Amino acid sequence: MNGVTAPNATLAVDSNGDGQYDDAVATANSSGIYSLSVPLTADGQDQGDHRLMIKATAAAGVADQSIYVHYATGTLVRFNTTSGTFDAELLDADAPVTVANFLSYQASPAYSGLIVHRSVPNFVIQGGGFTLSDSRISSMQTNPPIQNEFLAANSNLRGTLAMAMVSGNINSGSSQWFINVADNTFLDEGKYTVFGRVLGNGMSVVDQINNLTTYDLKSVYSNGALGEVPLTKAPPTGTQLTGTVSLQAGSPLLSGSGTAFTSELAVGTDIWINSQIYRVQSITSNTEAVLSTTASAVVTSASSWKDFLPDDADFVVFSSIDELLPLLP
Structure with a gap:
């Protein structure tokens, strides 16, 4: 020194x-x-x-x-988020497969736009499952699941980084992980593998994220995993459009009845129809518009909404997860 x-x-x-x-x-x-x-x-x-x-x-x-x-003996990584930065040491020696799996995602574009998609007060914050781009949330493309490496010596204590799993399958870990905000030793019974620890005062950032109000976005994004998403402000309630709309499967054409597309919509507007999100590509008239994607199913005389998606800035986003110091040979 x-x-x-x-x-x-x-x-x-x-x-x-x-x-x-x-x-x-x-x-x-x-x-x-x-x-x-x-x-x-x-x-x-x-x-x-x-x-x-x-x-x-x-x-x-x-x-x-x-x-x-x-004094680190494992790989050091830095989590840069829109709520602050924190560092963690990975447990290369105790969980080599799990650490290698995490670093393979970290080193690829897979984690670009990653969000904290779940936060439970005084329990965990969770990431690694979903990315955000232009108000759209996408599920991660995952690699094959890995072998469980749980060690009783590495308990799920406050500040530890652990693998998320499919319930009932200890060998189902893939891209998702969580940080324990409290001493969750009961998770040891489920063999949730601890593979890292948050360093220094980094838990102050994790606590700040965990203290954010969470919102149920399951219906907005049609995904059951998005029921406890932390946001920096409440999402908009949405505005119902005039009239009803119809879609044909495999077609991008949006037809309206009693609608006012020219005054209520604009190119780029996101609209919610039957639990699906579409984006307006062009507007032909008050009763006809073209969407940027085709409909997956027939929709007849349905209600529709706009102004319902949270802004990107309202999510907790990992701008990057950087490897600061690799494991020394």
Whole structure:
């Protein structure tokens, strides 16, 4: 550890919290530059976390400073979100298959636009399942599921990163994971594999996400997994369009009866019809428009809505998940 202090100051370190500054000693040169070697371990209750107290004694007086240091033995990754940034150490040695699986998604475009799609207060936040682009949520394209690597020694405690699974199948983990916001040791019975730990004050960011109000977007996006989505503000309630609309399977043509497409719609407007989201590509008249995609089924004389999707800025989005420090050989 290198730094600058008062010229010729004596520095002493307390690295084990016993109040004794006897774990490392050094003397700064005439320019105040010093170098200290402090022995650290990755063992113990704090799993590599160390709070170092450094005391500098010079002619002008005595000064103390506290420094957080983490001694990592696994891969370090940084989660950059719209709610803040936090770092995690992955447990390469204890869960090599799970870590490799996570890093394969992280290194690919698969996690681009990833969102926190589930948040349960004082329980978990969950990601890895859905991406967001232009107000549209898409399910992840996943790789084959991996083998479960649960270890009883790595319990689902607050701050741990664990694999999500299909209920009843311990070997179903793929792209989804969650962060434990509380000590959820009961999840150990289900063998949810812990493969990482949030570092330092990173849980303050996770807590901030977990404290956001969640909204049920299952019907909006026709997906049963989106019932507890954290948003920074309430989604719009939607505006029902005048008249009724009809669609033919395999056709992009939207027909209306008693509708006012020219005044109520615009090119690019998203509309909700029978639990499906469509986008307007062009408008021919008050009763005819063309959609950007074809209808998957026949729709007859149905109601429709606009202004119902949350803005992209309202979601918690991972702008990137970066590998900071790979596992050393």
